[in-house]
Amino acid sequence: MKSNFTLFFIGFLIFTVHHTYAQDMNANVVGGAYPLNGNQAPCLTDYQRDAVKAEIKPVLHS
Numbered sequence: 001m002k003s004n005f006t007l008f009f010i011g012f013l014i015f016t017v018h019h020t021y022a023q024d025m026n027a028n029v030v031g032g033a034y035p036l037n038g039n040q041a042p043c044l045t046d047y048q049r050d051a052v053k054a055e056i057k058p059v060l061h062s
Contacts, residue, residue: 037043044052
């Protein structure tokens with residue numbers, strides 16, 4: 001009985017180790033999760049940028 005369990009356990013370990021991978025090394029990588037800013041458009045308008053600076057300025061000087 002003990003030898004049957006040992007064989008089953010070893011077989012189970014071999015099967016699970018053989019069939020589990022964190023990453024597929026043969027996968028074709030096509031890019032990241034976020035698209036790049038191809039046209040180099042600004043993320044903030046000048047008005048928004050000035051508003052952020054005005055909000056941060058008192059905190060930096062305190």
